[in-house]
Amino acid sequence: MPATPPTSALHPRLPTPLQPVADPRFEARGVRLLLKRDDRIHPDLPGNKYRKLVLNLDEARAAGRTTLLTFGGAYSNHLRATAAAGRLLGFATVGVVRGDELAGRPLNPSLTQCAADGMRLHFVDRSTYRQKRDPAVLARLRRATATQDAYVIPEGGSNSLAVRGCTALGEELRGRTDVAAVACGTGGTLAGLAAGLSPGQRALGIPVLKGGFLGPEIRDLQRAAFGTPGANWTLDERFHCGGYARATSELTAFADNFEDRHGLPVERVYVAKLLFALTALSEEGAFAPGTTVTAVVTGTPPA
Template sequence: MFDDVADPDSLCPRLPSPLQEVAEPAFARHGVRLLLKRDDLIHPALPGNKWRKLAPNLRAAAEAGRRTLLTFGGAYSNHLRATAAAGRLLGYRTIGVVRGEELAAAPLNPSLARCAADGMRLHFIDRGTYRRAGSPQVLSALRDRFGDCYVIPEGGSNALAAQGAAELGEELRGEADVAAVACGTGGTLAGLAAGLGARGRAVGIAVLKGGSPHFLGETVAGLQRAAFGDRRGDWRVEARFTCGGYARTTPELDSFVAAFEQRHGMALERVYVAKLLLGLTELAAEGAFAPGATVAAVVTGTP
């Protein structure tokens, strides 16, 4: 391990993250309690599922003697931002492989500008190549270009990430009948469901348009097999609440966010958390949760 690469625990994460009960009319009408699992408060630079998924990968990189992290994301990727921040705070060099070669000629948006300010080297590739980012050919070309890197997949979702997210489920055991999280790449849901154990139920609210519940479910199951040896826990994926796709919105979502923020004085992250809460609200209205049940929604990021 490199002496000048710090352990993630040196950042003093706030664990377990707090649970906050909120009075939401749609849940109260059906006799259901809503808790917010405030993973956004774990660390100001590495909030939520980003901490839980990145920390075990950072330890593995250090143990393998790798001080350069290479990972993947879109133009507004929270994962890229978190990886860049981790590099700045802990002494890793970071490379972000960004989907969309055309973005290289455009001014950086605020998300990518933050990555660059934290020292991340941005490398833009065309969308076709990006879809094959996990292939040996693409990874070999990237290693030829950037040297010996520790590679973290898109969204940070791999077996180590699922194992890290299992701690989230363990923290919610006995606190909630149902625990729900927004899903992009599925790593947090894989760990959450495993950590909840036999008595808990997990729901993943997909935020990407075009992916079927079956496809994302197979991804989650694959991550669980890699991390734990087999499928774990009682979980399912809901794909009805993407609101047009990743980082997109609808008038319904905008109205929901405005009303929630006014009631609770809490700003909602739009890409993941707002869709999670909208989806859970609609599920509650449909009677998906039994009267007397407690539902915990995992707040995975900050606005």
């Protein structure tokens, strides 16, 4: 396989735009709401997926690797972005998918797109998937997928290179907001976003999974990327609505209403929970009058 082109060939739109939102639920509290439209960064690698992958792709290319091995669930945006990056840059891609019960069934739209972009899918049982960080389990997965020489990208793309890639997101918001908020899956985006902000700015993470495990993982990611964790970020664990990709009737009604108010399609796994949380926090008085809050829009609904 010929050498892959540099990631500059992806032609991202940087910096991504800031969009003011006139919403009476914020205005009544004297709070200004901005949307950081990271969903517009690249048509195939939206938002944090581009930022988390870009340095990993450069590293894989520099190491002479021609295959990317990564992990995700059946609806993983990270798998879709990695598959798209492989197609655009000439990497072969292999995705280890959680849930062996999915093997042999018709692919859902997300996995269909992965396959269309050339990703080879390997389904594993949930117990194996949970142990994927174990060196022996990873070695077994490499043998099963014939990817002994592949460059490994972790679930969600979150590693120290991903965190460094996401610092640019915070740097683009320096001097433009008081609070930068993002929905969190694996925590890599928040870890980098917070590190890129100026002193006096703070980052807020809204986990979309329940379990209360993200705090230590974010500190570990920052420690690996920068040597020490930062103190300018917090998490609010109240808005996961039951877990990943789960929704309540209240969340669905909120997202529908937000779309109607502002003419903005709201992605339901991450962005809806983020906007729902910020609206609730504003109405609780969590933000002082005069505060500018920026919500990072990390993706749009699938077509």
